[in-house]
Amino acid sequence: MSSRMPETVEEVQAHFPQGLDEEVVARIREIMPHHLWVCSTEDRHRAWCDSCGSFVRIDRSRHRRQALCPACLHEAEVIHTWRGCKTLRDRMLLYIYGNSAIDTGILTAQAVYVEMDWGMAYEDGVMPWQVDPDVYVDSRSVFVYGKGSATIRPKGGCRVYNASKPLQYEMCKPAGPRWHVYMNMGYAGLPFYVDTDSLDEAVAETPFRYIWDAVSDDFLRWGMKGAYLRFFTMTARYPFATECLAKLGRMTREYLFEYSEQNNRCGHISINWRGKTVAKVLRGTLTKAEKKWLRETSYTNVLLVGAWQYVRQSGCQSISMMDMMRYGMVSADLLRGLAAVIKLPRLLRYLKKQEVRNEGRRLTVDFYRDYIWDCRRLGVDLTKKSNLVPRDLLEMHRMYHEQVGEMLRLEEERRRIEQGVLKLRQDRSKEKAWQKRRKAIVRKYSFEAGGMTIYVPQHLKELITEGAAMHSCVGGYVDRVASGGTIVVFIRKADDLKERVGTMEIAADGSHIVQARAKFNRDLPPEAQAFVDQFNAVKIERRERESA
Numbered sequence: 263m264s265s266r267m268p269e270t271v272e273e274v275q276a277h278f279p280q281g282l283d284e285e286v287v288a289r290i291r292e293i294m295p296h297h298l299w300v301c302s303t304e305d306r307h308r309a310w311c312d313s314c315g316s317f318v319r320i321d322r323s324r325h326r327r328q329a330l331c332p333a334c335l336h337e338a339e340v341i342h343t344w345r346g347c348k349t350l351r352d353r354m355l356l357y358i359y360g361n362s363a364i365d366t367g368i369l370t371a372q373a374v375y376v377e378m379d380w381g382m383a384y385e386d387g388v389m390p391w392q393v394d395p396d397v398y399v400d401s402r403s404v405f406v407y408g409k410g411s412a413t414i415r416p417k418g419g420c421r422v423y424n425a426s427k428p429l430q431y432e433m434c435k436p437a438g439p440r441w442h443v444y445m446n447m448g449y450a451g452l453p454f455y456v457d458t459d460s461l462d463e464a465v466a467e468t469p470f471r472y473i474w475d476a477v478s479d480d481f482l483r484w485g486m487k488g489a490y491l492r493f494f495t496m497t498a499r500y501p502f503a504t505e506c507l508a509k510l511g512r513m514t515r516e517y518l519f520e521y522s523e524q525n526n527r528c529g530h531i532s533i534n535w536r537g538k539t540v541a542k543v544l545r546g547t548l549t550k551a552e553k554k555w556l557r558e559t560s561y562t563n564v565l566l567v568g569a570w571q572y573v574r575q576s577g578c579q580s581i582s583m584m585d586m587m588r589y590g591m592v593s594a595d596l597l598r599g600l601a602a603v604i605k606l607p608r609l610l611r612y613l614k615k616q617e618v619r620n621e622g623r624r625l626t627v628d629f630y631r632d633y634i635w636d637c638r639r640l641g642v643d644l645t646k647k648s649n650l651v652p653r654d655l656l657e658m659h660r661m662y663h664e665q666v667g668e669m670l671r672l673e674e675e676r677r678r679i680e681q682g683v684l685k686l687r688q689d690r691s692k693e694k695a696w697q698k699r700r701k702a703i704v705r706k707y708s709f710e711a712g713g714m715t716i717y718v719p720q721h722l723k724e725l726i727t728e729g730a731a732m733h734s735c736v737g738g739y740v741d742r743v744a745s746g747g748t749i750v751v752f753i754r755k756a757d758d759l760k761e762r763v764g765t766m767e768i769a770a771d772g773s774h775i776v777q778a779r780a781k782f783n784r785d786l787p788p789e790a791q792a793f794v795d796q797f798n799a800v801k802i803e804r805r806e807r808e809s810a
Contacts, residue, residue, distance in 0.1 A: 268404055269413045271431045275414070277362040277370055277404050282397055285360055289457055290376050290395060295352050296338035297380075298329055299390040301561050303344065310391055313338060341380075343390070348381035354453040355400065355441050357490070359464040362404065369407075369468045369494060371402040375422050391805050398422040398429075401440055403491065407469040415440065439491060442767070456490060458482060459577040466722060473497055476508040480515050496522065500535040503543045511556035517564035531568035542771035546574035552583045561585075566592045573597065573606065580607050581737040585746055590626030600627060603634055604650060616655045625655065636662040639669065640644060674729040682726035682737055692744035693788075699746060706772070707751060707801055714793045729766060735781045736765050746770055753778070753790060763790050766797075774802060 268274045291312075298309040298320055306323040310316070314334035322329040324340040333797055341347060354376050362368035367686040375398045380390060400422045401415040410433050414431040416422055421444050422429060441454040465474045481489060497504045507514040517531060537543035544567065548556070570583050572594040580636060581591070589610060600609060613625050633655060634644070640662060652658040686693060709716045717723060722740050729737025742748045749772070755765040764786050778794045780786045786794060 267409045271414050271433060272511050273432075274402055274404055274412050276433075277364055277368060278372065278402060279363050282374070282399075287395075289358060290356060290374070290397060291344075293356060293455055293457065294354065294376065294378060295393065295453075296331075296336050297341045297390070298338045299582055300340060301389070302343050306342070309340065312390060313340060314390065327367075335487075341390075344501060349730070350380040352376075352378040352380070353444075353445060354455055357439075358530065359461040361464050363451060366467045367407070367469060369470055369498075370403040371401065371405070371463055372402045373493070374398065375400045375444070375619060382615075393701070401434075402431075403495075405470070406495045407526045408498045408501050411495045437480075461490070469501075470494065470497055472503070473505050473508045476505075477515050477518065480512065481519060489519055489654075493518070493522040496535070496803055503533060503535045503537055504536075506540050506543045511558070512560060513556060513562050513564060513566065516562045517567065520564060524783060531564065531571060544569050549582065555584050555664060561587055563587075563592050565594075566678050566777070569594045569597055576606075577599065578606055581610060586612060590628050597633060600634070603644060608651075612651050619654070620656055623656070629659065630655070633662065635658045636666045639666050678730050678737065679723075679727050682740070683723045685739070686723055692740065693722055695744045695746075703749060703751070705750075707768070707797075707800055709797050710756055711796050712789060713755055713756050714790065716757055716761075716766075716797065717752040717754045719750070719752065724752075725750060728762070731762060732765055732780075734765060734779060736767075739767075748776070753786075753793065763787075764794075766794065768802075772802065772805065 268277065274483050288720060293762065296311070298311055298318075300306050300323055302308065305335045307320055308316060309320050309323070311318055311331040313331060313336040318331055318333050320329050320332070320340070321458045323340055325340060325345050327340050328337055329340050330337055340360045343502065345430070347618055348421050354748065355373055356376060357373050360370050360372075375610070377396045378393060380393060383766055403413040405411045413434050415434045416544055417432045439454065441452055444452045462474075465471050475491070480495070493504075504518065507518040517530070521533075532545065534543050534545055540545045550772060566583065566587060569592050570586060573581050573586065573591070591606075591610075597606060599605065604612075609627065609630065613627070613630065616625050617623060636659070636767040637644055637649060642662070643648050680804075700720070707716055707718065719728070722744060725740050725743060726737040729739075731734060736750060739750055743750050748770050749768040751768065752762065753766060753768050755761040755763060762781070764780045767776040768774075770775055773797055775794065778786055778791075780790065
């Protein structure tokens, strides 16, 4: 009977003692939040500690502040019973592990919901040291090594506390943490604990101990308590595969942890859980060097195993797991895309040669992938060997990356121009207002000297193209120019009006030059600045003197 999987609620319950024994209640009291109860307003430094059950003298006695019990040295919260005690309630969901009442080699776990309602009891004249916790069994699980697991829970997935009807349990799917049931029903922030002491003690009596010894330090350090139940569920059903992952090294243990914590939704690698050899479990054969590396490495990117599986399944036996880690070959999707361009062994040999050529600078497949992306954007013929494996990858990558950046800049410039022109077409009143003002501006500011000339834009859309080409904000001046709030003219070559030199803004009243800038808002070159100085002397200062 001990080795048979329980199939009914009664068979699962048979693995547990009737009720909760004193040891379980003692563990609950130890894990529950502790308080130092101050019951008298006249002596606020005398408190009762619900951890050690004795009256003590405390140094700090501020309500709801932390203090140290001098008797048991537990840190506890100070509670003045006449302040806020009516609404004080401690809740938690606690998982306690044990051994079956039928066979000590079977591991069991039960989730208990615990509540300490301090306020209601105190109103009835019951002192804090007379309050007992309300404990309800939420769910129970049985793990039979090599057979599987069985779990019972309240019917309908309801919570056990304040259930509207007498509790009835039902069999459910493999074990998973149940705190979400309480959090979704108004118990936000419900503390969730795993009694790790009971876990270690219980596992030590079962066949699970060999696997737990390998993973316990990592699982306890990572601290995601929801992983334990799923881990033992998998271990009970697939002990050999779980043991392989637990003992191969830290990277496979981390995969095992993520697989347990995320309930088979981590999406990293595909494990053959029914495999009876390491090669079948991992869907590939590890070399002795790879096994040794896995046991010794601190590398924990579990994507590497999925990429390694792809490499082995594609027939590449010459690429080791160590090389894959060294050259960033940790994504099966990335390798699948690169394999369509170049054979992976050839790529690895090429990267090694490039590292030697570039004095040991580290190069990864990500770097080569970026180079291929740039080639495709620029339409480079990758069937040519000189393009697929260039003599100097760093230099070609830099050159093509700059070209792609320029191409993207031009595309952005084109998009800005199109958007600005479309906006102007939708508002024709601005263009009409500009045309009325333009003739007077041409008569007033036409000027040519030193091979340069002043060009007054014929249409407002030219402000947008000028701003995009010169990388300045003049494209945003359309409204001000159209309304007469400012004057913008362009500095061009006299023999080629398409050659941009600079952009100049003149005050609306013509009293001074606001600014004159070259491309990227830089200072004008000396010859252009000399031209602006002449323009200022003839068209601005002279007119100011004549008008005066």
